[in-house]
Amino acid sequence: MTTADAIVVGGGPAGSTVARQLREAGADVVVIDRARFPRDKRCAGWITPQVIDTLALDPDDYRRRCVLQPITAFRTCRLGGRPIDTDYARVVSYGIRRWEFDDYLLARAGARLVTGRDASRLERAGGAWVVDGEWRAPILVGAGGHFCPVARRLNPRARSAAVVAAQEVEFAMTPAQAARCRVAPERPHLYFCADLGGYGWAFRKGDYLNVGLGRLDRHTASHARAFLAFLVESGDVPPDLPSRWPGHAYLLHTSAPREVVADGVVLVGDAAGLAYPESGEGIRPAIESGVLAARAILAANGRYRREDLAPYAAALGARLDTPPWRRALGALMPRPARAALGRYVLSTRALTRRIVLDAWFLHAGQPALV
Ligand SMILES: Cc1cc2nc3c(=O)[nH]c(=O)nc-3n(C[C@H](O)[C@H](O)[C@H](O)COP(=O)(O)OP(=O)(O)OC[C@H]3O[C@@H](n4cnc5c(N)ncnc54)[C@H](O)[C@@H]3O)c2cc1C
Structure with a gap:
């Protein structure tokens, strides 16, 4: 049995x-x-500057090895x-490749790594957690x-009703494909259904192109097929881009969130269902929840009963919960009216x-958690 302070x-x-x-x-x-x-x-691999700040990521060091x-x-x-x-004439976001980003962050964490192993059996024994025997x-x-x-x-x-199903592909373009790609690296395209x-995107990071589509219903696959045809027809992307777009799902943060603490355990990131409801951005909430969870664990100082860890749930709510007046407004407005308003905003x-960019996608009014 290997023991640790936290798993x-x-x-x-x-x-x-x-x-x-x-x-x-x-x-x-x-x-x-x-x-x-x-x-x-x-x-898609899109992150905001707040993510860089919270991670205290050195952009120069990062870009030496990664996109x-x-x-x-x-x-x-x-x-x-x-x-x-919409041109900001300054850097308002970044594109990263998850293949590189997650590896960089995990190596930097300095933890003992057990990779290639599925954690499945979780047991509570003598006030501690035992994973797969x-x-x-004491904390999981x-x-x-x-x-x-x-x-x-x-x-x-x-x-939860708020499950995003998304499909996406990222690939290195050949020089011929790169020459035909009309998506400028510094200006991603967002195409709202x-x-x-839901919405689709075409996002170029150097010579990598990432295209995909996410929706809040069960029709992602058919919309993704139609979107692919639209993209090729529009000439925005090279015509021979891969047609197989693998999928994944994740939860948006809603007013009825999951339990995120229990005795000796906290949930962070997608496990807690934290992605922003308007944009589906999940990396920032994942990182912020990681910081808040670690703070709560350290403050609990070895006493990890549910009530000792409750400050984490409260901090998460304070950071991510939609203000009650906005929830009420949303609930009051019938769906067709909301759609009509959305169409007006987008035009x-x-x-x-x-609204769409500063408030929903960039969270420009919410400073980084540091
Ligand atoms: C198509 C698509 C596009 C997206 N685009 C963006 C975007 O551009 N920007 C953005 O901010 N968010 C985006 N998101 C959301 C974002 O990817 C997630 O919110 C984010 O990855 C959450 O991070 P996480 O660490 O919680 O989970 P993950 O990144 O999913 O990491 C979970 C880890 O747990 C491991 N794991 C799972 N089960 C087990 C087990 N039983 N035992 C051991 N290990 C296990 C997995 O291997 C994985 O490494 C997108 C999501 C999708 C599906």
């Missing part, structure tokens, strides 16, 4: 962040991940509608993403900038 199940951005924070405070941390790193993760694509503008439209270019610690962090076994244990019957039930240059 983290999942080494994605949420898991590596909590592991790093605990390691920096001197804790002995084991991270168990079913994948061997570097590993792929379905993701860090600055973004200074966006092209937005309703599928088939007139595109609007092999690893034992569930950071295993949407299918996290720790999250399933805490929320066995959880159901006509019913506003108006100033509102696209203020």
Whole structure:
């Protein structure tokens, strides 16, 4: 039996962040991940500057080994509608490749890594958690993403209407494909579905192109097929881009969130269902939850009853919960009215900038968690 101060199940951005924070405070941390790193993760790979700040990432060091694509503008439209270019004339976001980003963060965390091992059996014994009969610690962090076994244990019957199903492909373009790609690296394209039930994107990071589509219903596959045809027809992307777009699901943060703490356990990132509801951005909430969870664990000072860890749930709510007045407004407005408003916003240059980009996608009004 290997003992540690903390076991983290999942080494994605949420898991590596909590592991790093605990390691920096001197804790002995084991991270168990079913994948061997570097590993792929379905993701457009878009992050905001707040993520860089919270991670205290040195952009120069990072880009020495990895792609860090600055973004200074966006092209937005309703599928088939007139595109609007919003130019910020400064860096407002970055593009990363998850293959590199997650590997970089996990290595930097400095934890003991157990990769290529599926954590499945979770037992409570003598006030500690034992994972698969092999690893034992007084605190267990569930950071295993949407299918996290720790999250399933805490929320066995959880159901949520706010599940995003998304499909995506990222590939290195050949020189001929790069020459035909009309997506500028510093200006990703966002294409909102006509019913506003989701959106597609085309996002170039150097010579890598990432295209995909996510929706809040069961029709992602058919919309993704139609989107691929639209993209090729529009001439925005090379015509011979891969047609197989693998998929993944994850939860948006809603007013009825999951249980995120129990005796000796906390959930972070997608395991806790934290992605921003408007944009589907999940990396920032994953990282912020990692920081908040580590702070709560350290403040609990070895006493890990549910009530000792409750400050984490409260801090998460304060950071991510939609204000009650906005929830009430949303609930009051019938769906067709919301869709009509959305269409109006997307066709108006100033509102696209203020609402869609600044508020929903960039969270410009919310400073980084440091
Ligand atoms: C198509 C798509 C596009 C997206 N685009 C963006 C984007 O551009 N920007 C953005 O901010 N967010 C995006 N997201 C959301 C974002 O990818 C997630 O919110 C984010 O990865 C959450 O990080 P995490 O660390 O919680 O989970 P993950 O990154 O999913 O990491 C979980 C880890 O746990 C491991 N694991 C799972 N089960 C087990 C187990 N039983 N035992 C051991 N290990 C296990 C996995 O191997 C994985 O390494 C996108 C999502 C999708 C599906």
